[in-house]
Amino acid sequence: MxxxxxxxxxxxxxxxxxxxxxxxxxxxxxxxxxxxxxxxxxxxxxxxxxxxxxxxxxxxxxxxxxxxxxxxxxxxxxxxxxxxxxxxxxxxxxxxxxxxxxxxxxxxxxxxxxxxxxxxxxxxxxxxLSPEQLDALIGITEAIDNHFNAQHRLGGLSGPDEADGTCTEGGMAESAR
Incomplete structure (x- = not known):
């Protein structure tokens, strides 16, 4: 393969x-x-x-x-x-x-x-970093964090093979940030 x-x-x-x-x-x-x-x-x-x-x-x-x-x-x-x-x-x-x-x-x-x-x-x-770069980085980190929370948090999906945009029963753990 x-x-x-x-x-x-x-x-x-x-x-x-x-x-x-x-x-x-x-x-x-x-x-x-x-x-x-x-x-x-x-x-x-x-x-x-x-x-x-x-x-x-x-x-x-x-x-x-x-x-x-x-x-x-x-x-x-x-x-x-x-x-x-x-x-x-x-x-x-x-x-x-x-x-x-x-x-x-x-x-x-x-x-x-x-x-x-x-x-x-x-x-x-x-x-x-410039203020614009900091703002861009905030957007980047939020996008990745949102993905992590939806796909990989305890009770969420475990990997790309399961990543269809849904979350398994039990949902996501509350973000600690």
Whole structure:
């Protein structure tokens, strides 16, 4: 069976997207580690908790929101507990699960790193693009996100062979953004 190929435009766009994502994330992650002793995964968890009242979220909901397997989240939370930035607490109303709670040390670490994170995003990303390019990128990311939510979210279709524009019973999980 002959394999389909991407055309030149599709190839350049895909490679450019991957390179841009890797390069920007690499700069941001290096700065988090060097200046604040945080991994990118630490920061992502703390960012998520910083935006939630009481800085507390059920573990399974966080795993879903971050698109992480529960085992990955569990290992990450164990590492962060060791450093004192988060703790596990019983989930209210469900003894089977647990909540992830940001500690005062976690909030302090996040608050210290946040301005540098924003500055890094501006320096490596936002300030490099014109307002028109940012608007175009917003449109691109929304189109891909809409496709993902309709076709690939838990309960949705799993791949291009099933992609006929419908979603299976059970629907889509709520977007975490």
């Amino acid at each position: 002959e394999q389909e190929r991407l055309n030149e435009r599709e190839t350049r766009a895909w490679i450019g997207f991957q390179r841009m994502r890797i390069e920007v994330n690499e700069v941001l992650a290096r700065r988090l580690a060097r200046d604040f002793g945080l991994t990118e995964a630490d920061f992502v968890v703390l960012l998520r908790l910083s935006r939630i009242p009481e800085h507390r979220q059920r573990a399974r909901d966080m795993a879903t929101a971050l698109h992480w397997e529960r085992s990955r989240l569990s290992r990450q939370i164990s590492r962060m507990e060791t450093r004192g930035t988060v703790k596990r607490a019983p989930s209210e109303g469900d003894a089977r699960g647990y909540d992830i709670v940001m500690t005062d040390a976690g909030l302090a670490a996040f608050d210290a790193a946040w301005p540098a994170w924003v500055e890094g995003i501006r320096h490596c990303f936002a300030d490099v």
